[in-house]
Structures are given as structure tokens and as C-alpha cells.
Amino acid sequence: MNNTMFETATIGGIEVQNRIFRSATFEGLATKEGRVSPAMKEMYRSLAKGGVGMIITGYMGFSASDNYSPSTINVGNDSAVGPLAELAKIVHDNGSRIVAQISHVGSQLTFAPSQIVLGPSDVTDPANGIQPEPFTREQIRELVKEFGQAALRLKTAGFDGVQIHGAHGYLLSKFLSPVYNRRTDEYGGSPEKNVRIILEVVESIKTACGPDFPVWIKLNCSDFGREEKAYGFDDFMITAKAVADSGVDAIEVSGGTMTGRHSPCRSKIHSAYHLDEARKTAAELDLPIICVGGFRKVDELETVLAETNIAAVSMCRPLIREPGLVNRWAGGDRSDAACVACNGCFNPTGTRCFFELQGKEREAQKEVMKMMKAMRGNDA
Ligand SMILES: Cc1cc2nc3c(=O)[nH]c(=O)nc-3n(C[C@H](O)[C@H](O)[C@H](O)COP(=O)(O)O)c2cc1C
Incomplete structure (x- = not known):
């Protein structure tokens, strides 16, 4: 077995100290102004000290058309840059790297909206019974622009890249879904049209930040939806190919929504639960694939990274319980992650x-x- 798990690598345009990543984890720790709090700095310090190769932040909001919760980091204006620069510095000073996840929540809210809720179409969200209003084309153009501006602020703050949240039932994954996207314009009607908004977002970020600024995306390999025409693996492969052609630097393969047959955060009876889909994607596409979901055993990570084309494995819940997990494993204590999901x-x-x-x-x-x-x- 060619074991390079704990060695330096360049993945998705970023040099990392190892191939074990922290998957995006909403912190719920922003100040009421949407800024980095002392508790959040401590969270990131301990993760970076714990040896993880890359930290993908919890989703950050930025769009004037979004209804994200008050405890979300808001990167929608320039005053976000200073505090975020402090966060990036803490991570870099402790040997890790940081990619910011940027997202629009769409209709998948777990709290009362503060303004009109927008979605690809007016299909009611089963998560909460909210029926969104369809985005107008003008509103889509504005959102695409806002993605670019948010990414530029993060670049200015010293972040190593951004990850577009295209998974888990939030806005962009609703655009990908034939259940929720019933549009008949250029933004809906086929897998190729459903992905168009994402391709425009990628272009907007690359234009704002320059072609070398790493842009990653997290996608569902399947929504595992209950509906007959729910977004599935065949749709995902069309999405992934289009996204790869658009110049995205890495795809993180996830799956599920809050209301599907599987959530993104399955219980402990499931392990490495997106591995088959990630393996197939990595075999077919010529860009780094990151696989997330249910990794708890160091031997399993090692085998995946040695025997497939998957570039990195990411974890969320195990690193909430043990921010020092990677150093523990690298130091020779190879017992399973303590997380019980x-x-x-x-x-x-x-x-x-x-x-x-x-x-x-x-x-x-x-x-x-x-x-x-x-x-x-x-x-x-
Ligand atoms: C508390 C918590 C917060 C999360 N926040 C996000 C998020 O902001 N963005 C995202 O893409 N996924 C988020 N996730 C999902 C994780 O990134 C990951 O896909 C999922 O937990 C499966 O990985 P795991 O088995 O290693 O936990 C979150 C999960 C948890 C448990």
C-alpha cells in the first residue's frame, strides 16, 4: 500500500500538510453582527493545532436575498475582512489551511425568515412548509455577483480558497434538483440547465479573484430523495462533469438532505457512506475528489487514500469531539474516532x-x- 496520508500534498490548488480534512461545520458562534467571536477563534485554533490538513469553515452567508440565522458569519460587506483575517492567521500560524464555505440557505430554514424566501421555483420545502418565491433572472444575476464579491473579501482576508455549498438541500442544490427546480428558462428543465447558475457563480468568483484562486464545491452525489424524480447519481455525474469543465479546483462528494431517505449526517450504523460514489467520480474525472461522510477508522482512511483516486477524506463530527484526532492518529494511537454520530x-x-x-x-x-x-x- 502506498501510504501518503500523512504527507504534504497539493490538492485543489492548495498545499496541505496531510490528506485528512475538516468538512464544513456550521459553528453557530458568530457575534450578533455576524463577525468572528472569541469562541470561534478558539475552535479554529484547536482544530489547526490538532493537525488537520485543511479546515473548511461552516457556511458563511453574504447575500442580501438570504435569510441565514443571526449566528452565521456574514461576509456580505467589507467590514467582515478584518476579523476573518485574524481567523485565517490563527489557522496558518498553527500549520493548517483554511477554505471558507459560502452559501445561500434558500428555503431550507430552521428559523423564522426575516424577509421573502426565494428558491428556484415555488415548490414547498418539506423541511418547514415554506413555499419560496422563484428567483427572477435579475435576482439570479445579483446573487451571482454577490458570490464573486464575497469570495474576493475572503481572498483579501487571506483565506486559501472558497468552497461553494452546492449540497444538502440549500439553494444551489435545490436548483440542481428536478423536484424543486421547475423553471422553464435557461436555469431549469434539464440537468445541463439546472447547473447553469453554479457555472455562472464559478465564473463570477474566478473573475473577481483571478483564475488561480482555488474554488471548490461540495455536491450531493444523490439527494436520496423520496420522490421518483429526485436528484440522483446520474444527474450528479452530469453536474460534476460540467463543474469540472468550468474550472472548479476540487469537488467534495456528500449526499442527502434534511428530509430525504438519508441525511448528510447519518447515524453510526452507516460508515464511509459516500465512498462508492466518490470512488466512481474520482475514477472518471480529472480533478481532486474529496469524500465525506461516516469516516471513523484510520485504517479505512488509509486504504481509501492509497487504493483509489480520491485525493482527500474529510470529517466533521469526529473533529467536533476530538479536534486533535489527526495528530493522535499520526502519533501512533490508531484507535477509532470517539464520535458516536x-x-x-x-x-x-x-x-x-x-x-x-x-x-x-x-x-x-x-x-x-x-x-x-x-x-x-x-x-x-
Ligand atoms: C454540527 C454540524 C454542522 C454542519 N455544518 C455544515 C455546513 O455548514 N456546511 C456543510 O456543507 N455541511 C455541514 N455539515 C455536514 C458535514 O460537513 C458532513 O458532511 C457530515 O457531518 C458528514 O460527515 P461526518 O460523518 O464526518 O460527520 C454539518 C454537520 C454537523 C454535524
Whole structure:
């Protein structure tokens, strides 16, 4: 086995110290102005010190047409740059790299909207019963421009790249879905038309930031939807090829939505659950593929990275529980990640491992977990 997991590599235009990444993890820790808080800096410091090769941030909002929650980082204006530069510096000073995930939530809200909710079409979101208004073409043009401006702010702040959130039922993945995208203009009607908005976003970012600034994307290999025409692997391959041709530098392969047969964050009975799709994608496309979802065993990571074309493996929940997991493995303690995939880290007061909580906080979070389980079933 050719084991290069813990060696320096260049992936998606960025030199990294190893091929184990932190997948985007919403922090819920921004200040009420949408800025980096001291708690967020500590989270990123401990992750970087823990040896992870790349940190992909939790999704950041930026668009005037979006309804992201108040605890989200807002990169929609230039005053975001200073605090974000401090965050990027903390990560770099501790040997890791940082890519910012940028997103539009669309209709998949878990809180009351502050303004009109927009989507590709007026199909009701089963996550919350919200019926969005369709984006006009003018509003799409504005959003595409805003993506470029947000990416430029992040570049100015010293981030190593951006990742477009095209997965999990948020706006861009709704555009990709034939269930939610019923448009009859150039932005809908076939897999080739459904991806058009993403291709325009990539172009906008590359124009704003220059061709060498790394642009990654996270995509669903399938929505695992309950509907007959739900977005599936064949649609994904068309999307992935188009995105690769557009000059995107890396694709992270994920899957599922809040209301599908599988959520992106499955329970511990599932392991490495997007591996088959990521392996096929990596065999077919000539760009780095990152695979996320259910990795807990170092031997498994090693085998995947040695025996497939997959460039990197990313994890989310295991690094919430153990920010130092990569150094632990690299240092010779190869026992499995301690994470039990309970999803108790989805905490409305800020992302934290359930096992850190004590007393009243722990009891309150148990209620949140019961509600989530009722909503999503056993899979999540
Ligand atoms: C608390 C929490 C927050 C998350 N936030 C994001 C996010 O902001 N953007 C995103 O693309 N995925 C997000 N995810 C999904 C993860 O990136 C990842 O795809 C999923 O958890 C599966 O990986 P894992 O099994 O290693 O946890 C989040 C997951 C959790 C548990």
C-alpha cells in the first residue's frame, strides 16, 4: 500500500500538510453582527493545532436575498475582512489551511425568515412548509455577483480558497434538483440547465479573484430523495462533469438532505457512506475528489487514500469531539474516532460535542436531539 496520508500534498490548488480534512461545520458562534467571536477563534485554533490538513469553515452567508440565522458569519460587506483575517492567521500560524464555505440557505430554514424566501421555483420545502418565491433572472444575476464579491473579501482576508455549498438541500442544490427546480428558462428543465447558475457563480468568483484562486464545491452525489424524480447519481455525474469543465479546483462528494431517505449526517450504523460514489467520480474525472461522510477508522482512511483516486477524506463530527484526532492518529494511537454520530453537536447555542455538556445544558440538548430524531427518523 502506498501510504501518503500523512504527507504534504497539493490538492485543489492548495498545499496541505496531510490528506485528512475538516468538512464544513456550521459553528453557530458568530457575534450578533455576524463577525468572528472569541469562541470561534478558539475552535479554529484547536482544530489547526490538532493537525488537520485543511479546515473548511461552516457556511458563511453574504447575500442580501438570504435569510441565514443571526449566528452565521456574514461576509456580505467589507467590514467582515478584518476579523476573518485574524481567523485565517490563527489557522496558518498553527500549520493548517483554511477554505471558507459560502452559501445561500434558500428555503431550507430552521428559523423564522426575516424577509421573502426565494428558491428556484415555488415548490414547498418539506423541511418547514415554506413555499419560496422563484428567483427572477435579475435576482439570479445579483446573487451571482454577490458570490464573486464575497469570495474576493475572503481572498483579501487571506483565506486559501472558497468552497461553494452546492449540497444538502440549500439553494444551489435545490436548483440542481428536478423536484424543486421547475423553471422553464435557461436555469431549469434539464440537468445541463439546472447547473447553469453554479457555472455562472464559478465564473463570477474566478473573475473577481483571478483564475488561480482555488474554488471548490461540495455536491450531493444523490439527494436520496423520496420522490421518483429526485436528484440522483446520474444527474450528479452530469453536474460534476460540467463543474469540472468550468474550472472548479476540487469537488467534495456528500449526499442527502434534511428530509430525504438519508441525511448528510447519518447515524453510526452507516460508515464511509459516500465512498462508492466518490470512488466512481474520482475514477472518471480529472480533478481532486474529496469524500465525506461516516469516516471513523484510520485504517479505512488509509486504504481509501492509497487504493483509489480520491485525493482527500474529510470529517466533521469526529473533529467536533476530538479536534486533535489527526495528530493522535499520526502519533501512533490508531484507535477509532470517539464520535458516536449521535448528532448531539447540532446545538442551537453553538456547535459543541454532546459529551462536553453537563447538567442543565445536557438535559436541554437531549430535548433538541429528541426533536431532531422525530423529524428525521433513525437515519439521523
Ligand atoms: C454540527 C454540524 C454542522 C454542519 N455544518 C455544515 C455546513 O455548514 N456546511 C456543510 O456543507 N455541511 C455541514 N455539515 C455536514 C458535514 O460537513 C458532513 O458532511 C457530515 O457531518 C458528514 O460527515 P461526518 O460523518 O464526518 O460527520 C454539518 C454537520 C454537523 C454535524
